[in-house]
Amino acid sequence: MDGSPDALHAAPAAEREAVIKVRGLVNQFGPQVVHENLDLDVYRGEVLGIVGGSGTGKSVLLRTIVGLNRPRAGKIEVFGQDVLSISDKERREVEKRWGVLFQDGALFSSLTVLENIEAPMREHLKLSPALMRALGNLKVRLVGLPGFAGSKYPSELSGGMRKRAGLARALALEPEIVFLDEPTAGLDPIGAAAFDDLIKQLQESLGLTVFMVTHDLDSLHAICDRIAVLAEKKVLVTGSMKDMLSVDHPWVHEYFHGPRARAAQGQD
């Protein structure tokens, strides 16, 4: 992380356990280098917000950590295990402990919402069908969907509803880490705020670690403990919202001091 305002990293690193540790990550598609020597720590129990301009590789970073994209170089540790070199069996154990919400929901289109939520439970937990159904219905309501939505197919839902259903599926196994790719995009402001509250509650009572890609400044304000800015092919700076305000990189400054940022701060 040479040359970046590094001082901001220092504070919490010492005491806290890093559940995700990314070192020297390189991602490249053809000639286009997306990440170059990217380092990132995510600590247990925190909500980390990832911000960055469109196309800076936020989704690619998320996909790389969860193993959907093989990096050119670098090391990724999750729960202390090197996920790039572990066996398939160990990998499946790790996968049970995280949940992923994709940018566009990525629900199984031939299953109803309820069946989508039950799918990972059926695969990994030994629960009776009735219990699965009850928990599935609970998840449907938890993410703010009406009860009847459970029997609908994804194509019969609105974009925002699909997003919520995707979150319900990501939470199905009660994971320790959830990866959220723009969870509040496409939600109405009230729904987005309720979604933020839900994430915060889960995080506090479960010790959930949240890796959240977001452009929603209200979310960043409301629930993110730490923010990591992706720019110039790496994590340019990490720190709290307050730290962000004093960074003088032009993009970061523009992002956190623009008219929308000011509006979001005004609400606090």
Add this chain to the structure above:
Amino acid sequence: MAATLTSPAPPALAVEDGPDRAVARFGGRLVVAGLVALEAAAADLRPPAGKPITLDLSEVEALDTAGAWLVLQLKARLEASGASVEIAPGDPARAALIETVARALPDAEEDAGGRRGFVAWLEGVGAGVVGVKDTAVSLLGFLGLTLARLTAGILRPWTLRKAALFHHMQEAGFNAFPIVALMSFLIGIVLGFQGASQLQQFGAEVFVVNLIAISLLRELGILLTSIIVAGRSGSAFAASIGSMKIREEIDAMRTLGLDPIDVLVVPRTLALLIMLPVLGFISNMAGLIGGGLMAWVDLGVSPGMFVTRLYETTGVWHLIVGMVKAPFFAVVIAVVGCWQGMLVGGSAESVGQRTTQAVVMAIFLVIVIDAVFSIFFSEMGV
């Protein structure tokens, strides 16, 4: 509560009967992984009657939404039996989680059950029967629309989309040459061989030429070609249009003022209309070569003799009778494929179903039309 001290602690539940209230103490990790055991324990819980009950979570190590659900379930059950129940969550974060889950608790009636059972099956059968009529109407409507646009396009050829047309001629036509030729060649060999072994018994070997030529030219050449093209291209049309439908590309086209019939269906139909007769002709030739080879090897009918007999005994109208059918088959295959693609809705599975449907239906219709032509030609005495 010794159980709660072990690590990783399994969930635990114990009841203490105090002087004026009973306390059910939960311990360990109240999470979905241990839910089954805990549910059984909770179901067995028989607190002393007549006293208020506290569900104490202060010794719980971790609580997730499934655990909170279980606690609330227990509370509801105990309250239904007349007890007054309160939950002692231990810390504010857990209190908030329990609150959230309580708010999300589904009401039984409103909930989604599965779509299954006998009634659902019966409903499906009924819908299927009614669907046959709707299907026919829909197909005819689509056919009419396509033919109208196709005619309009042919009358004003500069409006056709040439790039798409040539692309599909390549895909559905030229790329199918080898397989069609090979298959027909083999069919010719089979016909020659089977024909020879039967005709030899009458000493009428030389009629094998008539047998091969007439059956191939009139029926088999074009029919088998159509079946292969239905399997290759009908399915490709359905799958590609279906995938576009799912990703809302077709909707996007409409909003951009592009008509999906003009953009997608007309070029595909026209491409098959041009290429299927060519493929049929290649199939005929390859079949004759295969049959001729067999006649030569097996019966000693020399190639020269084969060709001579072919000219003498087999009128050109046999070829025409076969080729006349090609455009009809082409339209059926293309229209059924595109139409099934347009009917794809919602799920990825639907793409698969519609693709299968497209192939099965196209082959079925091709054979029906072929039968109709057969009857027609024999009535006409051609």
